[in-house]
Amino acid sequence: MAKLKASKKESLSFEERLEKALVADWEQPYKVPSNWVWxxxxxxxxxxxxxxxxxSNHAYYGGQFPFVKPADLDQGRYMSFASEYLSEEGKNVSRVIRKGSTSVCCIGSIGKSAYLSFEATTNQQINSIIPNINDLxxxxxxxxxxFIQELWKRSSATTISIINKGKMSEVTIPxxxxxxxxxxxxxxxxxFCKLxxxxxxxxxxxxxxxxxxxxxxxxxxxGELTAKWREENGVGLDSWVKTTLxxxxxxxxxGTSEKSDYSYLGMPVLRIPNITNDGIKFDDLKYxxxxxxxxxxxxxxxDILIIRSNGSRELVGKCVLVPKLDQAYAYASFLIRIKLIANIIPKFIVSYLNSNDARNQMFKKAKSSAGINNINTKELGSITLNxxxxxxxxxxxLILDSIFEKEKQAKELASVIEKIDLMKKAILARAFRGELGTNDPSEESALELLKEILLKEQPKEKRVVKKQAIIPDNILKQFKTDLxxxxxxxxxxxxxxxxxxILSCVSSSKHLDAMEMLTVLYEKGLIDEKNDLFFTV
Incomplete structure (x- = not known):
C-alpha cells in the first residue's frame, strides 16, 4: 500500500502536487492573512x-551521541542534554535528526515537543519534524x-493514545x-522573554x-513541631507509633470505570481534573x-481521594480531603477512595500524604508503563508513617492550619504563573492567525514558497519489500494457535x-486474545519484556 501511494505521488504532475498540497477553503480551520496559505x-x-x-548489543550505548526520549522533551525550546547517549556504532544504525528539527511525543503525552539544538536521534515514541522552512x-x-489538539483528534488508542507519522503529516498548518x-x-x-x-x-x-x-x-x-505541646501535656515521643497506611x-x-460525559444527566463523577491543590474543584464535572x-x-x-494513575509523575499520589457534600457523587477509576479507621484524623493523613516524605515513598513504589505512572492499593498501603x-x-x-493561612500568598503566586502560561498560549494562537502585527500584506504570497518547496522535493527511494522472516522449526512446533x-x-x-x-497487527476484536498470547509466549520463554514497555524475542 505504501509503495502504491509513493508511486502515485511520483506520477502526479507539478500542478496536481500543488493542488494536493493546498488545503481547500472548506477545510481551513480559520482565516489567515491573504498572502498566507494553508x-x-x-x-x-x-x-x-x-x-x-x-x-542486547551493549556496543551501541555509552558514547556521546544524544538519544532523546519523551522525558527529555520537557526541556522545550532550550534542550541541552539527553538522558541517554549512543556510541558511534549505535549512531550508525540510527536515523540521525539534524540540529534545528522539532521532536514531538507521539505516544501517551501526545504533543509534548522540544527544539533540537544539537544533532540527535530519538526512540520510537517520538516523531521528529525536519522542516524545509524556518526551524523555530x-x-x-x-x-x-x-496543533496539539489536531494531533489528539487524529490519534488512535487501544491501551494508550498514539499518532503515527502518516496521520501527523496530514495536520493542516498555516x-x-x-x-x-x-x-x-x-x-x-x-x-516570551519578558514573560x-x-x-x-x-x-x-x-x-x-x-x-x-x-x-x-x-x-x-x-514530632519536632509539637515538642513543646508534649512537654506541657506530659506526653513523650514514645507515644508515637510507627505503622503503615x-x-x-x-x-x-x-472508582467507577463507567463512561461519563458532559451531556449526561445522571450522577456527577469526580475525576483527576477535580483534584487540585486547593481541594476538590466542583465546576468541571462529567455525569x-x-x-x-x-x-x-x-x-x-x-473520605480521602487520591490519584493512582497519570502521565505526570507529579500527579500520582496527590490527594484531597472530601468536604461536606450537598449531593451524591461517584468517582472515576483513576482515583482511589480511602476511608480511615476511628481515632485517625483524616486531615492529619492528607497533610502527611502531601508531604515530601510520603511523596518520596510513593515515587519509589509507583511503576511506569508506556509513559503512564501508576500506584496501586497494595503499594499505597505499604507507605510508612508515624x-x-x-x-x-x-x-x-491546628498548628498547620494556622501556619498555612499565609498559603494565600503562595496561591496568588501560582495564579500569576498560571496566567503567564495562558498568556503564552494566547500569544501563540494570535501568532499563527497573523495577529501579532508583523505581517506585511505587500510581501510575495506564501504560495510561491510552497511551490519552491515542492520543486526542490526529491523523489523518495522505493521501499524494499521485506521478506517474511523464517522462524525455526523448534519454535514453530510450540505454537498451539495461528494467533x-x-x-x-x-x-x-x-x-x-x-x-x-503488536495489537495493530490483529483486528480490534482480538486485542484481548492477543494480550493473552503475549502472556503465553512470555511464560514459554519465547519473548521478553524490556522496561515494562517493549517486547522482544
Whole structure:
C-alpha cells in the first residue's frame, strides 16, 4: 500500500502536487492573512519516527551521541542534554535528526515537543519534524494549542493514545511567507522573554514558600513541631507509633470505570481534573447516564481521594480531603477512595500524604508503563508513617492550619504563573492567525514558497519489500494457535515492539486474545519484556 501511494505521488504532475498540497477553503480551520496559505505538515518537511537500537548489543550505548526520549522533551525550546547517549556504532544504525528539527511525543503525552539544538536521534515514541522552512517557526507552531489538539483528534488508542507519522503529516498548518515566519519567531521570543522573566521571579518566591512548607511538614510528622505541646501535656515521643497506611485504613476502593460525559444527566463523577491543590474543584464535572451507584461506591465527607494513575509523575499520589457534600457523587477509576479507621484524623493523613516524605515513598513504589505512572492499593498501603495520639494529631492539624493561612500568598503566586502560561498560549494562537502585527500584506504570497518547496522535493527511494522472516522449526512446533504464531512473528520481525504496535497487527476484536498470547509466549520463554514497555524475542 505504501509503495502504491509513493508511486502515485511520483506520477502526479507539478500542478496536481500543488493542488494536493493546498488545503481547500472548506477545510481551513480559520482565516489567515491573504498572502498566507494553508497546507499540510508533511508538505513542508520530513517527519521521521525514531527507533531504539538493540539493547542486547551493549556496543551501541555509552558514547556521546544524544538519544532523546519523551522525558527529555520537557526541556522545550532550550534542550541541552539527553538522558541517554549512543556510541558511534549505535549512531550508525540510527536515523540521525539534524540540529534545528522539532521532536514531538507521539505516544501517551501526545504533543509534548522540544527544539533540537544539537544533532540527535530519538526512540520510537517520538516523531521528529525536519522542516524545509524556518526551524523555530515550526517549533513554536507545535507548541500551539491548535496543533496539539489536531494531533489528539487524529490519534488512535487501544491501551494508550498514539499518532503515527502518516496521520501527523496530514495536520493542516498555516504557512506565511518566509520573512514573516522570522518576524513571528522574533516577536514570540521577545514577548516570551519578558514573560519568562516575570515567571522566574514568581516561581522563585513560590519555591521559597514551598521549601518552608516542606520543612514545616517534616517537623510536623517527626514530632519536632509539637515538642513543646508534649512537654506541657506530659506526653513523650514514645507515644508515637510507627505503622503503615494500610493499618490505619478501613478501606481502599477504586472508582467507577463507567463512561461519563458532559451531556449526561445522571450522577456527577469526580475525576483527576477535580483534584487540585486547593481541594476538590466542583465546576468541571462529567455525569453518568444514571444515578444507579450505591452508597458504598460514592464518596462521603472526610473520605480521602487520591490519584493512582497519570502521565505526570507529579500527579500520582496527590490527594484531597472530601468536604461536606450537598449531593451524591461517584468517582472515576483513576482515583482511589480511602476511608480511615476511628481515632485517625483524616486531615492529619492528607497533610502527611502531601508531604515530601510520603511523596518520596510513593515515587519509589509507583511503576511506569508506556509513559503512564501508576500506584496501586497494595503499594499505597505499604507507605510508612508515624501516628501520634488523637490529641496530638488535633494539635498538629491546628498548628498547620494556622501556619498555612499565609498559603494565600503562595496561591496568588501560582495564579500569576498560571496566567503567564495562558498568556503564552494566547500569544501563540494570535501568532499563527497573523495577529501579532508583523505581517506585511505587500510581501510575495506564501504560495510561491510552497511551490519552491515542492520543486526542490526529491523523489523518495522505493521501499524494499521485506521478506517474511523464517522462524525455526523448534519454535514453530510450540505454537498451539495461528494467533500465537502471528503475535510471535510480529515481535520476531519487529524487535523492541510496543504493546500498541503488536495489537495493530490483529483486528480490534482480538486485542484481548492477543494480550493473552503475549502472556503465553512470555511464560514459554519465547519473548521478553524490556522496561515494562517493549517486547522482544
Amino acid at each position: 497546507t499540510r505538515l508533511g508538505e513542508i518537511g520530513e517527519i521521521v519516527t525514531g527507533s531504539t537500537p538493540s539493547k 517557526f515550526i517549533y513554536y507552531l507545535t507548541c500551539s494549542e491548535y 504557512l506565511p511567507p518566509l520573512a514573516e515566519q522570522q518576524r513571528i519567531v522574533d516577536r514570540i521570543e521577545s514577548l 519568562d522573566e516575570a515567571k522566574e521571579k514568581a516561581q522563585t518566591a513560590l519555591d521559597s514558600f514551598e521549601n518552608r512548607k516542606a520543612a514545616i511538614l517534616h517537623k510536623a510528622f517527626t 494500610s493499618k490505619v485504613t478501613h478501606e481502599f476502593k477504586y 453518568l447516564p444514571h444515578f444507579d451507584i450505591n452508597e458504598e461506591n460514592q464518596i462521603h465527607e472526610s 501516628i501520634p495520639t488523637h490529641s496530638e494529631q488535633t494539635e498538629i492539624v 500465537e504464531e502471528q503475535v510471535y512473528r510480529f515481535i520476531f520481525e519487529n524487535q523492541n515492539s510496543t504493546l500498541n504496535q
